[in-house]
Amino acid sequence: MGELKDLIKVIPDCTRMSTKQDDLLHHGKDKSSYHPVLTPDIVVFPITTEEVKGVVVFASEKGIPVTPFGLGTSVEGQVIPILGGISMDLSLMNKILEIRPNDFFVKVQPGVTRNQLNQALKPYNLFFPVDPALDATLGGMVATNASGTTAVRYGAMKDQILGLEVVLASGEVIRTGGAFLKSSAGYNLTGLFTGSEGTLGVITEIILKVYALPEFTATLTAGFESLEAASRAVAGMMQNGLAIGCVEIVDERTINAINQYKKMDLPEIPQLFIELVGKEYTVMNDLDVVKKELELQGCVHIEYASDKEQRERLWMARHEAAMAIMAINPGKRLMATDVCVPLSVLPSAIQRTREIMNEYGVAGAIMGHVGDGNFHAVFGVDPMNKDDLRKLQSINGAIVDYALSHEGTCSGEHGIGIGKIPFMHKQHEDLIAIFKSIKKMFDPNNIMNPGKII
Numbered sequence: 001m002g003e004l005k006d007l008i009k010v011i012p013d014c015t016r017m018s019t020k021q022d023d024l025l026h027h028g029k030d031k032s033s034y035h036p037v038l039t040p041d042i043v044v045f046p047i048t049t050e051e052v053k054g055v056v057v058f059a060s061e062k063g064i065p066v067t068p069f070g071l072g073t074s075v076e077g078q079v080i081p082i083l084g085g086i087s088m089d090l091s092l093m094n095k096i097l098e099i100r101p102n103d104f105f106v107k108v109q110p111g112v113t114r115n116q117l118n119q120a121l122k123p124y125n126l127f128f129p130v131d132p133a134l135d136a137t138l139g140g141m142v143a144t145n146a147s148g149t150t151a152v153r154y155g156a157m158k159d160q161i162l163g164l165e166v167v168l169a170s171g172e173v174i175r176t177g178g179a180f181l182k183s184s185a186g187y188n189l190t191g192l193f194t195g196s197e198g199t200l201g202v203i204t205e206i207i208l209k210v211y212a213l214p215e216f217t218a219t220l221t222a223g224f225e226s227l228e229a230a231s232r233a234v235a236g237m238m239q240n241g242l243a244i245g246c247v248e249i250v251d252e253r254t255i256n257a258i259n260q261y262k263k264m265d266l267p268e269i270p271q272l273f274i275e276l277v278g279k280e281y282t283v284m285n286d287l288d289v290v291k292k293e294l295e296l297q298g299c300v301h302i303e304y305a306s307d308k309e310q311r312e313r314l315w316m317a318r319h320e321a322a323m324a325i326m327a328i329n330p331g332k333r334l335m336a337t338d339v340c341v342p343l344s345v346l347p348s349a350i351q352r353t354r355e356i357m358n359e360y361g362v363a364g365a366i367m368g369h370v371g372d373g374n375f376h377a378v379f380g381v382d383p384m385n386k387d388d389l390r391k392l393q394s395i396n397g398a399i400v401d402y403a404l405s406h407e408g409t410c411s412g413e414h415g416i417g418i419g420k421i422p423f424m425h426k427q428h429e430d431l432i433a434i435f436k437s438i439k440k441m442f443d444p445n446n447i448m449n450p451g452k453i454i
């Protein structure tokens with residue numbers, strides 16, 4: 001890897017390349033997961049598409065793997081450079097390139113974070129809805145097809161991306177989509193890169209939809225005697241077509257962790273955190289329907305957030321739920337299952353998850369974005385304790401088996417992660433050939449497709 005010093009020809013500022021142990025360690029793991037640490041040989045911090053291209057071409061010529069890195073908040077080991085090589089940290093490519101309030105889109109570099117974007121959108125009364133609980137780069141969020149609390153209303157990242165600029169393993173820079181809301185021109189290449197976890201190319205520019213801030217918001221928490229009853233209430237609410245912005249489930253163990261971590265005194269029973277958004281009269285009207293549906297399913301406790309401060313405190317508690325679990329398991333790292341099932345299967349899937357934990361004698365917490373059938377069993381784990389790890393992997397396997405056998409998926413929003421094929425030219429020759437033939441097919445000079453471009 002002595003040749004890595006030649007990267008200086010591509011990244012002329014040596015402060016934007018590092019082989020310092022701290023930097024290598026930081027880029028050899030994510031922020032919270034139990035996966036092993038495997039350090040890269042070097043970290044580079046490009047600031048332009050040209051520099052990204054230069055690094056990729058350099059790496060391709062020398063057969064060195066490249067692993068893109070945003071903020072390292074992914075939880076499945078996605079940023080771990082399993083074959084070493086170059087960790088490409090995109091956090092300095094953090095410019096908001098354009099805000100088009102009247103067209104409801106923005107153009108950003110991949111290192112812009114969602115909080116940064118939302119701050120910039122506030123003066124326009126706009127916001128970007130996708131909310132994976134904590135701050136993350138938009139490049140990382142595209143690459144994991146992130147979703148989270150608001151997906152029940154706005155969808156996941158895949159529903160927000162209008163276009164991308166991507167540097168392929170060959171160094172070729174391609175653009176997919178554009179600043180238009182719909183298109184029938186050619187294949188959905190934007191969709192191919194969404195959720196590709198850094199395996200197909202480096203995303204260097206993103207065009208995203210943005211939305212008007214809702215006029216009125218109501219937040220409430222609803223407590224139940226059982227988690228299954230709470231999940232049944234979700235299906236009931238969704239069938240009524242209400243103005244639901246978020247509906248989150250948290251079990252009594254999660255609430256207990258939140259109470260300890262955030263010094264709160266929420267009732268330690270399974271709860272739904274619900275937000276209704278829209279015009280005030282719609283929200284107030286829907287609030288009555290929600291209350292009836294909750295009571296029908298045996299809700300034993302309802303609390304409304306009376307003001308903005310209380311609302312923010314409740315959502316902060318929900319957002320930090322996983323961190324609360326970590327805090328009550330000092331020295332441990334997080335493992336979270338991530339199944340997503342059809343809504344009608346949700347109550348039985350949650351019930352089965354609890355049974356599986358009981359069968360293995362493991363006390364994990366359950367929480368999730370249940371408005372779209374996605375929930376997590378969350379555990380604190382000591383990565384050095386191989387027996388515990390094996391037990392938790394078996395639990396995960398059993399939860400996934402249940403989801404798969406009921407038309408669900410193993411991952412609603414976290415992705416596949418560690419073990420994915422690193423981003424290397426040699427392994428991308430077929431992909432690059434496919435892009436070349438797509439280009440040929442849509443070539444305006446091709447007599448069969450006059451005038452079409454991708």
Ligand SMILES: Cc1cc2nc3c(=O)[nH]c(=O)nc-3n(C[C@H](O)[C@H](O)[C@H](O)COP(=O)(O)OP(=O)(O)OC[C@H]3O[C@@H](n4cnc5c(N)ncnc54)[C@H](O)[C@@H]3O)c2cc1C
Binds near residue numbers: 070078090133145323
């Ligand atoms: C406590 C906690 C709660 C979470 N809750 C949620 C949740 O509710 N919903 C949810 O969806 N996620 C959740 N996550 C996961 C995480 O926040 C998301 O996966 C996030 O989208 C990752 O963004 P990042 O900037 O940290 O990317 P990173 O973790 O740095 O990278 C993620 C992947 O993207 C690739 N990548 C990064 N930048 C680029 C680029 N420019 N081009 C190509 N590939 C790139 C990386 O190689 C890697 O494969 C949670 C994580 C934690 C720790």
